[in-house]
Amino acid sequence: MTTERIGLAVAEDESLVLGAKLREAREYVGLKQDQVAQHMELPRTAVSEIENGRRGVSAIELKKLARLYQRPVTWFTGEEKEPAVPADVAFLARTASALSDNDRQELQRFAEFLRSRSKVSGDGRS
Amino acid sequence: MTTERIGLAVAEDESLVLGAKLREAREYVGLKQDQVAQHMELPRTAVSEIENGRRGVSAIELKKLARLYQRPVTWFTGEEKEPAVPADVAFLARTASALSDNDRQELQRFAEFLRSRSKVSGDGRS
């Protein structure tokens, strides 16, 4: 893992990037920070701080901003298809989705049973 | 805790919906709140509060959670498709970006004027 540095710098970095994208999108549609602030019911300084990465953006705010800027949310988040979870887990989950609630519950119980049998292997969390 | 402020109720409502979706997605992949908390480097109580709509979710957190849960961010924001921006609008914006600030401002005002003329019920996004 390359991100073992400070941990907080990552989030700041991401806020910086997100803020830059938000600014670009805003300028693209020709809106002033003030107008955005009014639309969002935020202090106008918040918009400035957001675009400079000094203030976070909530998911709901991002959704609203994306609409205002007429861009899909993914334009700001950058869609990725990185399995942060073992692929087999995801696959199991998809399979389970086709089951009834009861069957799914049973499947879950069975999974827990299996785990309890071999509680030796630790969960491979990074 | 009075409920006199209606304006905030909207945000709370949205947080409730988002939290429910996050919970559904988490259970779908068979993760415990505790595991999610570790992955996100958050207190596990935060995950609980998020799923119950008592704590907000930052855009960056949502992005991370979406990856963890193997879903597109739009699954949570509920926006799915939707460039929905007619090509002519995009073209107009592109054109506008090449204008000077003043010209763009004027263009903006004119656009607002046009909108006020056919002002029916605001942004009828359906």
Add this chain to the structure above:
DNA sequence: TAGCGCATGTCGGAATTTCCGACAATGGCA
């Protein structure tokens, strides 16, 4: 039925973030 273990919910105060007005810096233009 009581009791245990696991997952989740909730509470309280400290820590952090956000709000918001006031003011500064920047840039265009007459």
Add this chain to the structure above:
DNA sequence: TGCCATTGTCGGAAATTCCGACATGCGCTA
């Protein structure tokens, strides 16, 4: 230059989040 619009920054109040400790709910089993 002076004026005006836009954006950036600062300080304390207000709101939110962190985080441990404890509570609740549920399945299991002795």
